[in-house]
Amino acid sequence: MPSWTSIRTETSAAGSTHDVIRRQYIKRLADYTGRNVIVYYSGWLEKATLQAQGLQGFEVNDSDKNGFMATIHEMDRDKGLDLLLHTPGGNVAATESLVDYLKAMFQNVRVIVPQLAMSAGTMIALSASSIVMGKHSSLGPIDPQIGGVAAHGIVEEFQRAHREVREDPGTIPIWQPIIAKYSPTLIGECEKAISWANEMVKRWLMEGMFSGEDDPGQAADRVISELASHALTLSHDRHISLANAQRLGLNVEELEGDPELQDCVLSVHHSCIQTLAETPAFKIIENQNGIASIMAVNLRPA
Known part of the structure; x- marks a missing residue:
């Protein structure tokens, strides 16, 4: 019979309802593609007020490396990686370090942009073998x-x-x-x-x-x-559409070209956005096995 402590640990590991649903959809995506999946989601849009008040960490920064190390550990790296990217960008040095690490870990990295990968996020996308974008997706100036x-x-x-x-x-x-x-x-x-x-x-x-x-x-x-x-x-905030990315000659796959992939990706996207909007989380780095590094703000009264 499981002890009180073991059940509490199991319950904690299972996470909130948001975690359960989000992880279910991330695994579904990995099962469909046969590839590893990591989501890298920033809540700069959902928690813009907190960002304006000085909350740090929404951007690509050196602390993100720890989250990627945790999620990549014990992966079958021969399967390649699909990186779902939703970020406003960030530090150039941290971006270079993160890309170098991903390239050292995987021979094939595909970046999927469900909505926005701006600035340094675009730089990460350009380092990939290919980019998946929908009609609603945007890259940005670098x-x-x-x-x-x-x-x-x-x-x-x-x-x-x-x-x-x-x-x-x-x-x-x-x-x-x-x-x-x-x-x-x-x-x-x-x-x-x-x-x-x-x-x-x-x-x-x-x-x-x-x-x-x-x-x-x-x-x-x-x-x-x-x-x-x-x-x-x-403008640094200018949005580069799927059509414009293709016009530039980038290796861009149309998300709408595979309805099943589109359903899987958008399900992950919506569940991540809901987590960022409805919980204290403001950054999610998570893989298909439920291994996650989630940054959250302390919303307790002072």
Whole structure:
């Protein structure tokens, strides 16, 4: 007969109703594809108020590596990996480290974007062998962020200030308080971050998605010239649709092309979003075996 302690442990491991339902759908997806599945979901949309109040951790960061290590442990890595990605992006260094780790663990990684994979999330998607998107899915520009501001935007603002002051010194009083908010070394940091992100993504595309092209470098440059150009994308928040991703030559599979896969993916997506909206959880990293790293906010009264 199970003891009180063992039953309590079993109950705790089973999780809430949200956990039970979500894990059921993640396993169903893995059973259908015959591949490993990891969901990486951020609740930046569902908990935007808490983010605005200073809650940290919604973005891609170095602590995520621990969640991936836990979920990948004991997987049959020969099955490859389907990574369901829903994120606003985050730190470039953490993104590089995470992608390098996934590439070391799996020879074939497919990224599935049920809704949004922006900024560093797009960079992760571009490192994959292929991307699955629906008509409702979006990628985004890959220009890096410095202190929450697009690096390209900061560089452009400095260049505009330099040009206008040179042409009309009378604009100095206008530009002085604007430029004063930036540190002296910021422009150099922005330029290095832009170059770093571009070189990183180009290498991933050449080694992965475009490795079979006649000229992988040229194919990669075509993608980077558009997704990394602030002048073309205009906003860091711009959404890149399935059709636009295909136009760029990316290896994109249409989710609607496989109705059963679509049903499995959207069931996982909806269950993850409901968890983020209706529980204290604000980030979920979880595999088809129910192994999870879930970050949650303490909502207890002060």
